[in-house]
Amino acid sequence: MRGTLSTVTALALLALSTHASPLPQPREQVLRCTLDTAEQVSHIENQNLDVWSHHGVSAGEKARPIDVRVNDAQKAALLATGVRCEPFIEDVAALLKEEMIPVSQQTLQKRAAPSDPYFSTYRSFAEINAQIAKWASAYPTTFKDLGSVGQSAQGRALRAFKITSAKTGPKKAIWLNGGIHAREWVSSATTMYIAHSLLTAPAGSPAAALLDSLEFYFTPMSNPDGYEYSRTTNRMWRKNRGKNAGSSCIGTDLNRNWDEHWNVVGASQDPCSDTYSGTKAFSAPETLALSKFALSLPNRVAGIDLHSYGQYVLRPWGWTYDAPPNNDFYTRLGDGMRDAIRSVYGTRYTSQSGADLYPAAGATDDWMNAKARMVGFTIELRDTGSYGFALPARLIVPTGEEAFAGVVYYARFVLDNKVPILTPARS
Ligand SMILES: [Zn+2]
Structure with missing residues (x-):
C-alpha cells in the first residue's frame, strides 16, 4: 500500500x-x-x-x-x-x-422508508458531527448528544449519542459502533442510518416500541483520523493514524487492538502491516476510550460492530474455531438477523462465526462477548466485492434499510431471550 x-x-x-x-x-x-x-x-x-x-x-x-x-x-x-x-x-x-455520485432527492423520496438528503452521499467528519447536532435539536425527547467519549490519536473527538423514548424505568442498553476501519465508509453511513430510522420510526411500529425498553448508544465514527485520511489522501487506508515508535509506518489496526486474546492469531506485529495490532491491547487511544465508554453503560446487554464488505453476520468467536457456550443462542440470533436483512431487498448475508470467515484476535466483538458481558456481533455490510470498499453512494440507503431490519430483529431478540453471559470479566 x-x-x-x-x-x-x-x-x-x-x-x-x-x-x-x-x-x-x-x-x-x-x-x-x-x-x-x-x-x-x-x-x-x-x-x-x-x-x-x-x-x-x-x-x-x-x-x-x-x-x-x-x-x-x-x-x-x-x-x-x-x-x-x-x-x-x-x-x-x-x-x-x-x-461519489450523489443520489437525487427524488430517488431518495421514492423509497418506502422516510429518508433524508443527508444520506445522498458519504459525509465528512464535520458533516457527521453537524448531523448529530441537528438531531439533538430536532429530537430533544429521544436524542441525547453525549459529546465526546475520548480523543483520537490526532485529537479528533470520538462522538457518542443515545436514542431512547421518554418512558422511564429500567432499560437495557445496546451499543452500535461504526467506522473502526477507515476505508469502510458505508459502516459510518449505516450506523447513522440506523439512528435516523429509530428517530423517525412511526409511533406504534415495532422499532418505536423498542425505545420503551432499550437505550441505543451510538459511536458512528470510531476512527475519525483514518476516515478523514481516507477521504482526503489515501482512499484505501484502514488503520488509525497514530505514530509508531521506531517505525516510519503509521497506524494501528483498531480491530486487532482490543483486550481479548490480543495478537494470538490473524494480526501482525509489523507496524507497516495493515493488521498491526499495536504495542499492547488498548495501546490505541481510540480503542481504550471506546472500551471505557462501553463499560460505563451499567445496563449493557449487546453490541454490534459494523464493517464492510462481504455481507456477513458474524457471531463469536473471531479468535478461535471453538464454538462458544450458548452457541445455540448466538446461531439463532445471527440466522434471524440474516433473514431479517434478506426480507427487505432479498440481499443474501451469510450467518457464521467470525473465525469461520478468518480467525483474527483482538477484535471488538470478541471483547464485547468475553470481557464486557455483551452479546457482541460483527456485521460486514454490502457488497460481496463488486464494488468492495467503494460502494456507490446510491446504495447507502438500501444498505441502511436492510441493516436496520437486522438491528430491529437483534434488539427484539435480546429483549425476549435470556442473554447468556459467556465468561466473567477477566483481567
Ligand atoms: Zn472492517
Whole structure:
C-alpha cells in the first residue's frame, strides 16, 4: 500500500472532484486470488500489497480466496508466483468516480422508508458531527448528544449519542459502533442510518416500541483520523493514524487492538502491516476510550460492530474455531438477523462465526462477548466485492434499510431471550 500511495492519492482526488481533468493514471485492478502456497502468502506480505478482503493474509493460511489491489507491475509479479487469480474489479479509478455520485432527492423520496438528503452521499467528519447536532435539536425527547467519549490519536473527538423514548424505568442498553476501519465508509453511513430510522420510526411500529425498553448508544465514527485520511489522501487506508515508535509506518489496526486474546492469531506485529495490532491491547487511544465508554453503560446487554464488505453476520468467536457456550443462542440470533436483512431487498448475508470467515484476535466483538458481558456481533455490510470498499453512494440507503431490519430483529431478540453471559470479566 505504501508503494502506491501517490497513485491512490491522485485517484482519490480525481474521484472527489468532478472538475479535475482526467490525468492518465496507472491502471489498478482488484484480483480475486486463491493462495495455495506459503510462498504466495509471503509474496503478498513482502510486497505489502493492498488486500481488500477484510481478514487480510497471514502465514499458515492458505486456500482462501482473497481480493487484492494491484497495478500492472504488481499484477505481473504476483501472477509469476503461480497464484490462481481472476480479475474482479477491472478498473479501480472508475469505481471511485462512481462511488461519489450523489443520489437525487427524488430517488431518495421514492423509497418506502422516510429518508433524508443527508444520506445522498458519504459525509465528512464535520458533516457527521453537524448531523448529530441537528438531531439533538430536532429530537430533544429521544436524542441525547453525549459529546465526546475520548480523543483520537490526532485529537479528533470520538462522538457518542443515545436514542431512547421518554418512558422511564429500567432499560437495557445496546451499543452500535461504526467506522473502526477507515476505508469502510458505508459502516459510518449505516450506523447513522440506523439512528435516523429509530428517530423517525412511526409511533406504534415495532422499532418505536423498542425505545420503551432499550437505550441505543451510538459511536458512528470510531476512527475519525483514518476516515478523514481516507477521504482526503489515501482512499484505501484502514488503520488509525497514530505514530509508531521506531517505525516510519503509521497506524494501528483498531480491530486487532482490543483486550481479548490480543495478537494470538490473524494480526501482525509489523507496524507497516495493515493488521498491526499495536504495542499492547488498548495501546490505541481510540480503542481504550471506546472500551471505557462501553463499560460505563451499567445496563449493557449487546453490541454490534459494523464493517464492510462481504455481507456477513458474524457471531463469536473471531479468535478461535471453538464454538462458544450458548452457541445455540448466538446461531439463532445471527440466522434471524440474516433473514431479517434478506426480507427487505432479498440481499443474501451469510450467518457464521467470525473465525469461520478468518480467525483474527483482538477484535471488538470478541471483547464485547468475553470481557464486557455483551452479546457482541460483527456485521460486514454490502457488497460481496463488486464494488468492495467503494460502494456507490446510491446504495447507502438500501444498505441502511436492510441493516436496520437486522438491528430491529437483534434488539427484539435480546429483549425476549435470556442473554447468556459467556465468561466473567477477566483481567
Ligand atoms: Zn472492517
